[in-house]
Amino acid sequence: MKKKTMSNSIYKVAIVGATGFTGSELARILCQHPHIEIKYITSESHEGKKFSDLHPQFLGILDKTLASSQVIKDDDMDVIFLALPHGISMDFVKTLASHKAKIIDLSGDFRLKSPEVYEAWYQKQHVFPEGFKNAVYGLPELYVDNIKESRLIANPGCYPTASILSLAPLMANGLIESDSVIIDAKSGLTGAGIKASDTTHFSNVNENFKAYGIGTHRHTVEIEEQLTALGQSDAMVQFTPHLLPVDRGILVTAYTKPKGQMDQEKLEKIYRDFYADKPFVRVREKAPGIKDVRGSHYCDVFPYWDRRTQRIISIAAIDNLLKGAASQAVHNMNLMLGLEEKTGLTQIPLRP
C-alpha cells in the first residue's frame, strides 16, 4: 500500500461552541492531532473563562481562554467547527459564507436535501436556504470524494451514522425491499445534551430504559434520504430511538427483507466487500456491544441472516460523541485538508 506523503503543515482551527459534549470531544481529539492548532474556542455565555473551568478534565492540558465567536470572523482560519444547536448553527454558516475557512457544521441545519424538508421536520424556518446546494453530507464511507472538494460539511447525526452504516451495503447493492426497513435504536444519555432537565436527571435515566420520539424523531428523514440516495428508490424507514442508562454509545438493530435469495456467507461477503477500504468500519463475526467502540472512531457492524424468518438483521455500534459527532467531524476535516484520513484518529476503544 502506497502511503500518502504526510504534510508537515499546521492548520488553524476554531471550535465554535465550547459548552457541550461535542465541543469538548472535538477539543480532546484536536489537541492530539499532529497537524492542528486550536486557535480559538468560543462561547458567548462563558467568554473569558478558561475552557478547563467548564471541563475540568482539561486542566493543564487545554486551559485556553474562551473567546466570543466574533474574533474568528476577522482572523485567518483554515477550518471552523460549529458545535452549536440546530437553529443556531445556520446563522453562523450564513455569516461565515464568504469566509475563506472550511466549515464543518455538527448541527442538523444542513443535513437534509432542502430547506422545505428541514422546515417540515424541524418546525423552524431556515435562515440560509442558499447553503443547501453547497453542503455535503459528511459521511466519509459514502461521500469521500465530495467531502474532499467541499467547503461546507453537514456532519451527520449520531443515529443516522449508525443506521446508514448498518444498511449501506444492502441498499447500495439494491438487495432489500426499501419499505421494509425497521430500525430499533438505542442511545446513551449524552445524546440528550449537556443541559440539565428532567430528561437528563440521573434518577430518570439510571436503572431506566424507554423509547421516545416514536414515529416523529428528526433523524428518521435524515436516514430515509440517505438510504434513498444509496438505493436509488424511495426508502421508508420505521425509526424508534430509546434512551440507555449509559454515557456513550449507540446500538442500532435494523430489520429488513431481502429482495432475492440470501444466505449468511453471501451476506457477510457483501459487507466485507463494501467496507474493504474503509478503515473505521469493522465487520464483526459476533454481535458487537457499544463498549467495544467506546472512546474511538470505529463503527462495528454485524449482519445476520435469519433463515427461519427470511429477514436480515444488521447491527451497528458507534460512540455517539465520536463516530456520531466529533471524530467524524475530524475525519471530514482530514479529507478536506488533504491529510491521510486516519490522522489523529488512532484512539483505541476504552474498555472496560
Added chain:
Amino acid sequence: MKKKTMSNSIYKVAIVGATGFTGSELARILCQHPHIEIKYITSESHEGKKFSDLHPQFLGILDKTLASSQVIKDDDMDVIFLALPHGISMDFVKTLASHKAKIIDLSGDFRLKSPEVYEAWYQKQHVFPEGFKNAVYGLPELYVDNIKESRLIANPGCYPTASILSLAPLMANGLIESDSVIIDAKSGLTGAGIKASDTTHFSNVNENFKAYGIGTHRHTVEIEEQLTALGQSDAMVQFTPHLLPVDRGILVTAYTKPKGQMDQEKLEKIYRDFYADKPFVRVREKAPGIKDVRGSHYCDVFPYWDRRTQRIISIAAIDNLLKGAASQAVHNMNLMLGLEEKTGLTQIPLRP
C-alpha cells in the same frame, strides 16, 4: 364494588430452589402474603445454611434453615414452587406428579405445546412428556379459567410475558398480519441469572449494551405458540433480545402491520377494552420506562399507530423478576387457591 369474601385460611407452600433471584423474590412476596406460610425453602447445595446467609437482605425477616427438597415429598403442602433451571425442574415435576400439592413451575420445561417442540428448541430430551397435557400456561390475562382448575402451572418466561401482553389485544382481535411481528426486546441483567460468568461480570455489562441469541432464543417459540393460539393463525415472530446495564426490567418494542384500517383512537380502545378487567395491566398514554414498574407486578403497555409508515408499535414494560417470574407465580397461586387475585400483590413500583 362487591368485594370477594376473603378466606382466612393459611396455605402451606414450599419454594424449591433458594439460590437464585426467582427464589428470593418468591420468598419476598410470599413473606408478605396474608394467607401463606412458607413451610420450606430448599437447596441441595446449601442445605443447613440459613436463607438469610445466602440473601442477607432477609436477615431478621426470613432466617429459615434451608432444607433438602426430599422433605417436601413426605409432607402435606398446598403449593410447591419450583424455582429451578430448565432441565432440572422436569425431574421434580415427574417425582411430584402424584403429590397432592399444586405445582407452579417457573422453568421453561412445560411451557411449550409438546415435548417435541421442547426438544427442538431446548436441545434436551424431556423426561416427563406426560406432563404436557396437564400443564397450563400461567398467564392470568389470557388463561384465568384454566389456571383456576389447574394443578400444574407452567409459569411464563419473562420475555414472553411482556411480548405477549404487548400484542395480545391485536392478535385476539385478528387485526394484524401474523407474519409481520418483529419484537425488539431489552432485559436487565438479572435475566441472566445469579451464576457468576463472563456474561454477568460487571465490567461486561456496565456501560455496555448488546444483542444476543439473535434468531435462536428459546423464548421465540414460546411467544409464537401463544400468539398463534390467540390469533388462530400461525404467527411467525422475529425476536431479538438485548442486555441492558440495569438490574431489573424488560422493555419490548413490537412492530406489526395491521390488516385493515387503523387509527390511534381505535388502537387505544382495543387495548383498553381488552385489559379492562385485568388489574395489573396499565394502558399508558405515553411510552413507559422500566422504572415505572420496577418492584411491582404491573405490566405497562403503550400502543402507537404510525400513520406515515402504516405500522403499529406496541411497547410493554415489566419487572422481569416479578411479572416476568415471581409475582406472576403468586398471581397464579392466588387463582388456583380461589383467593382474590390481587392478594399479596399490592407492591407499588419502586421509583426512583
Added chain:
Amino acid sequence: MKKKTMSNSIYKVAIVGATGFTGSELARILCQHPHIEIKYITSESHEGKKFSDLHPQFLGILDKTLASSQVIKDDDMDVIFLALPHGISMDFVKTLASHKAKIIDLSGDFRLKSPEVYEAWYQKQHVFPEGFKNAVYGLPELYVDNIKESRLIANPGCYPTASILSLAPLMANGLIESDSVIIDAKSGLTGAGIKASDTTHFSNVNENFKAYGIGTHRHTVEIEEQLTALGQSDAMVQFTPHLLPVDRGILVTAYTKPKGQMDQEKLEKIYRDFYADKPFVRVREKAPGIKDVRGSHYCDVFPYWDRRTQRIISIAAIDNLLKGAASQAVHNMNLMLGLEEKTGLTQIPLRP
C-alpha cells in the same frame, strides 16, 4: 409473643409537597398503611394535576388530584407531613401551630437545638423560633418516649440518621473520645433532590464519584448535637459526604478512638444490647452494602475493632429516602398515634 391489640381506626393525613422524592415515597408507604387515609396531597405549582401525572409509577394506584395547601388548614387532619425544602417548611409550621393535627416536618428547619445554631449553619433567618422548644428530634431509636408525646416532629436528616445510629451505642456508653469522630459518608443521588441541575445531570454522576461540602455540610452540626446529647460531652465531628452513582442508599464509615480497653466481642455486645429492642436496626456480622437495605426501613450496622490501630470502625447503611426520610416519618407517626411501631413498615429490601 403477645401481639399488641391493633387499632381499627383510620387516621386522615395530608402530605404537603408532592413534587419531590420524599413526597412520593411517603405516598408509597402510606398507601399501604392499614390505618391511614391520605386525604390530601398538595402542590402549589402542580395544583389540579393528578399525583400520577408527576409520578407515573402511581398510575391506577394513587391518581388523586393535587390540592393547594390552603385546604388542609380548614379541615380536620390527624397528621400533616411537610415534605418541603428547608426554609419553606418553617412557614407552614408557623401557620399550622394552632392546628389540631400532629406535624411531622421532614425538612431541616427544626432539627437543631436553637434558632441561633440554625441561622449560623443554614445562613437564613428563622421565622418561627418559638417552634424549637416543642419540636422533638424524631429518631425513634433514641427518643421513643418524647416522640409519643410530641405534636411537632423534626424528622432527622438522612446522613445524621445513619451517622448517629452507627455511633449511638458507643456514645451512650461513654466509650469513645468525643473529639476523635471522623465520619466518611457516601450517598446516592436522590439525596440531591429532584430538581434538574448540573449536580443531578446523569453524565456528571454516572461512573463518577466525588466529595462535596467538605467541612461545611449542614448535617455536621445535626450529628454533633445528637452525639453530644448522647455522650453528655461535646462531640466534634469531621463529616465528609460523597456522591455515589446510585439512586438510593447511604453508607457511613465512622472512625473513633475508644477511651479504654476494647475487643471485638465486647464491641459487638455493646451494639447488640443497645439495639436489642429496636426492630429496624440490624447488627450485622459482615460489612453491609446499601443494597441490603434498599427499599426498606432497616438500618444495618457493623462495628469492627481494629486491634492493630486501636480504632473502632463502625459502618451503617440505610435507604436515604426511607429510614433517612419517608419511612422514618411514618415510624414517628405510628408512635405519635399510639400504633404498633412496625405498622405499615414491613417492606423487605429490594435486592437485586
Added chain:
Amino acid sequence: MKKKTMSNSIYKVAIVGATGFTGSELARILCQHPHIEIKYITSESHEGKKFSDLHPQFLGILDKTLASSQVIKDDDMDVIFLALPHGISMDFVKTLASHKAKIIDLSGDFRLKSPEVYEAWYQKQHVFPEGFKNAVYGLPELYVDNIKESRLIANPGCYPTASILSLAPLMANGLIESDSVIIDAKSGLTGAGIKASDTTHFSNVNENFKAYGIGTHRHTVEIEEQLTALGQSDAMVQFTPHLLPVDRGILVTAYTKPKGQMDQEKLEKIYRDFYADKPFVRVREKAPGIKDVRGSHYCDVFPYWDRRTQRIISIAAIDNLLKGAASQAVHNMNLMLGLEEKTGLTQIPLRP
C-alpha cells in the same frame, strides 16, 4: 526548559499475561507509544488465540497471536511487563533474573521491604527473596532517579498510588502526626479483576456500595512502608477500601492531624511546590471526581484545611487501571529507557 533529545529507537517489549485488565490496558497504551514494538503478548491458557479474540475492542488494531511465555526467554527483549497475579509473578522474576531485559512487575510480589513482611501480609512463601534488594518501588513522583537505574521495578498498587500521592507533600515535610492517618478509599470494580465471581457479578455491584478488607487489606502495609520512608518516622495507617459501582477510578479521602500551625494557603503551597515538576499530578482548587481523570495517567489531588476540626483532608483521584497500574508501568519504562517521561502518555481524560 531544555528538552531531552528524543530517541528514534524502537524498543521491543513483551507483555506477560494477556487475559486481565492490566494486560489489555498495557497493550492499549503501548500500541500508541512512538518508540515501542509489542513483540509478544503471552498467555498460557489462551496460547494460539488472537489477542483480539479475548479483547474484541482490539479487532483490526492488535490481532497478534498469543504466545507461551517460554518464547520470551530465548529472545532479545528490552522490557518485559509482568501482568500476572501476585504469587505467580515472582516465579517469572526469578526465571528472568539473568535475562538482559528490564522487568516491570505489576503484581505485589516485590513492593514491600522484605520477604518477611510479604509473607506476613500475603500469607504465602516468597520463592525469590533475593529479588527484594534490587527491586525499586516504581512511583515516579518519589523515586525517579532510582527508577532510571533500576532493572526490576515493583509497580505500585492502585490504592497505594492514590494514597501516597494524597499525603506525600505532608509526609515529606514532616508536617503531620504519623499515627493520625486515616485513609477512606473507594475503587471501581475493575480493581477486583477480570475473573467471574460473586464479587464481580453485576447484581452485587450495581446500585450497591460496601466496604471490604477492613483492617486487613494488603495495601495497608504498602502505604505504611512508603509513608514511613517519606516521613522518616513510623506511619500507622487506618486503611478502609470500598467498592464503587463504576468500572474505573479510585478516590481516596485521607484525614490527618498537622503537627503545627496550618492554613489553607500554606497547605496549597506545600502541595504545589512538591508537585511543581511532576507533570501528571494536578493540584486542584476543587474536590476532583474520578471521571476527571478516567482514561488518563493523571492523579488529581486536593488538600483542604478544616480550621474548625484542625484536620487536613486530602483527596486524590486516579484511574486505577492506568496511574494505578498500566500507565504507571509505561511511565517507569520511559524512565528506565531514558525517554522523555511523558512519551506515549498524552491521553486526555475521557469525560463524559
